[in-house]
Amino acid sequence: MKRSLRMLVGWCCVALSFALVILIGAGIFDPVGSVAGRSSLTPVLMGLLPSVSFGIALFALGVWLISTGRKK
Numbered sequence: 001m002k003r004s005l006r007m008l009v010g011w012c013c014v015a016l017s018f019a020l021v022i023l024i025g026a027g028i029f030d031p032v033g034s035v036a037g038r039s040s041l042t043p044v045l046m047g048l049l050p051s052v053s054f055g056i057a058l059f060a061l062g063v064w065l066i067s068t069g070r071k072k
Contacts (some may be wrong), residue, residue, distance in 0.1 A: 007069035009040065013062030020055040 003069045010062045010065030010067075010069060013058050013064050013065065015061035016064075017055045017062060020051070020058065024051055024055070
């Protein structure tokens with residue numbers, strides 16, 4: 001893969017990960033299970049875990065692509 005293309009894909013991954021975090025914060029992605037009537041946040045956090053993990057992995061992939069694209 002060319003260096004410029006690798007860096008472009010890396011920056012796109014970083015931008016998409018930030019967009020995913022914003023969508024999670026805005027409440028677009030709801031937890032899988034219903035949390036009505038529960039007094040603990042643990043089910044909510046467990047429901048959001050796949051989305052947050054995907055955002056972190058996407059960000060890490062973008063940073064890796066950018067860092068390897070800058071090397072000569």
